[in-house]
Amino acid sequence: TLFRSQHSQATSVHPGYVPKTSLSEPPWSPVKLPDAREEAIHHAEVVQRINNLIANGQFGRLFAVIHFASRQWKVTNEDLILSHADIDAKCGDKIRLEKVLLVGGDRKS
Numbered sequence: 302t303l304f305r306s307q308h309s310q311a312t313s314v315h316p317g318y319v320p321k322t323s324l325s326e327p328p329w330s331p332v333k334l335p336d337a338r339e340e341a342i343h344h345a346e347v348v349q350r351i352n353n354l355i356a357n358g359q360f361g362r363l364f365a366v367i368h369f370a371s372r373q374w375k376v377t378n379e380d381l382i383l384s385h386a387d388i389d390a391k392c393g394d395k396i397r398l399e400k401v402l403l404v405g406g407d408r409k410s
Contacts, residue, residue, distance in 0.1 A: 361407040368400035 319325045354360045364377045370386035390396050 363404070363406045365401055365405075366403040367398045368402055369398060373402065 351360075362377065364375055366373055366375050368374075369382065370384040370388075372384075374382055376382065388396065
C-alpha cells in the first residue's frame with residue numbers, strides 16, 4: 302500500500318482531565334466571593350442611607366447611567382435623549398427605563 306498505518310501508543314488519561322496551564326488555572330490566587338447574606342445587609346444599609354439623604358434634601362446633584370437603545374447614557378434630572386431607535390412612545394410621553402446601571406451624586410456612586 303501507499304500509505305502506512307500509524308498507530309499511537311495508548312495513554313492512561315482520565316476522562317475530563319485538563320492539563321494545568323494558565324488557561325485551565327489562572328496564575329493569580331482564587332477570588333473569595335463575599336458572603337451573600339453580608340452583601341445583602343450591606344446593600345440594604347447603603348440604600349437606606351441614600352434614601353435618608355434624598356428625604357432630607359442632602360443629596361446634591363444626582364445622575365444615573367442607563368442602558369437605552371443599545372447604548373449607555375449618563376443622565377441627570379430633566380435631560381433629553383436623542384435616539385434614532387423606534388419606540389412605542391410619542392414626544393413628551395414618559396417612559397420607564399428599567400436598565401439602570403449606576404446611580405450616583407456628587408458624594409456617592
